[in-house]
Amino acid sequence: MITNISENDFRGVDLNLMVTLMVLLRERSVTRAAEHLHLGQPAVSGALARLRSLFDDELLVRTGTGMLPTPRALELERQVGQALSDMHVALFQPPSFDPLTVSGTLTIGMPDWIDTWLLPALLAALSRKAPNVRVRVLETDPYTVSDMLAQEEIELAIGAFDQGPPWQRRMALASMTFRCVGRPELIGSGGKMTLEQYIGLPHLLVSHRGAFEGRVDKALATLGLSRNVVHTSPHFSSLPRVLQRVDAVAAVPGGLAPLWEKDFGLLSAAIPLELPTIEIAVVSHATRDKDMFVQWVCDIVREIAPRLATGAPDARLKLSEENVQK
Structure with a gap:
């Protein structure tokens, strides 16, 4: 987070002026810059005048062979150019995500039986696909899961949870008796x-x-x-x-x-009775909808859980072997 700036510093700065500056420094010609910016030459000349006033520097000096940048302009080209490039990535390019390089701590809430049933296969998958991530498991249950998500004690939870508040995202995983x-x-x-x-x-x-x-x-x-x-x-x-x-x-x-x-x-x-099935789900807060890592982990859980839901020991063994071999 940037803490050494004042909002007042930017009141007289037009972002379009910075773009114009970069094109002028690249083309070193008002005429060519106007063509690339799809603007009239007077508009670009006016922008250059505003830039000179803003930075109290000539920026581009006309010579017999064209316009040459001043030392101040070259420094701005380096600094502002990088800033605009970073801003372009932030605004217009989707963030990249590679589980092999992501690091940090993932906190999952689950009842103890989910810990026994699902966690070994989940940890095996995460240790292989996201080796730099630590996993913290906190115990939760249907009565506490919503509060733990709302208070950000956990990032997601896995268990037999009913539909929660409107902000709670619920993805069905598997059912069992x-x-x-x-x-x-x-x-x-x-x-x-x-x-x-x-x-x-x-x-x-x-x-x-x-x-x-x-x-x-x-x-x-x-x-x-x-x-x-x-x-x-x-x-x-x-x-x-x-x-x-x-x-x-x-x-x-x-x-x-x-x-x-x-x-x-x-x-x-x-059990010789008609009983409702256990519906297992992974739940998260709506604020995690764009969290690429949390959503990726949810997808991993969605892949693993149905394969374990039958409770067949050979299915569990097969899954563990596959996690090691991949």
């Missing part, structure tokens, strides 16, 4: 559960507000049924180890289920 996860002896070897078996087990629930009821309970209530929720936590990350040691099950986003099966020896089954 909930699955019931627990120890194999609780789920059953076939990975299938009846509704009676499901509600007969103790349940663990993830709630950002500490509630003991969620969307599963709402679906059960329509059938006149209920379940026994024995534990609630705002985080998914602690559940796998709890499920290993406690006779209980948990409803988790389908993308997590195969990861927990592989890493913690748990088993998952379809």
Whole structure:
């Protein structure tokens, strides 16, 4: 930001005069400058007179062989010419963007389960395509995401977020269902559960507000049924180890289920209820619409998320291998 200038300094300066000066210095002829500027010769002569008054210098001196620039004019040609060139780029050329050279810190908001499900593949892609960018992840949820975006605590967020305020941009990424996860002896070897078996087990629930009821309970209530929720936590990350040691099950986003099966020896089954799907989106503030890096990252997320949404371990492995090889 320029801080050593006064707005009053520019009151008597016409930008068109600077353009005329550059053409005069290039052509060293009022006649030829007028032709290039598509102006009459008197108009260019008048502009030269105003320039001489502005800079208190002859600028161009007539000689027997033409007009020669003064030392002051040559210095102006260097300085003003560069300034006009920079201004032309700023006004008329779209900014260039190369992720390989961009640097800085990108702050992303996401719930902890998105961190587990999506972040490894996202970081692998960013480390390859934008190696000079640091990534900061802050925890967010549907209740806090709009405030965090508005206060610029985060630049974008990824999660199961509903449509927010008018300024909040929302790009749908993928959808998935909930699955019931627990120890194999609780789920059953076939990975299938009846509704009676499901509600007969103790349940663990993830709630950002500490509630003991969620969307599963709402679906059960329509059938006149209920379940026994024995534990609630705002985080998914602690559940796998709890499920290993406690006779209980948990409803988790389908993308997590195969990861927990592989890493913690748990088993998952379809929940025998009609439940709404989890709609995953990336959201940002309208002020980021022209932020080329943020929009580029959103495109990367939009490429990765659908490929992971099935929760298939081999798809995750394939994506990781591709990120390394490209």
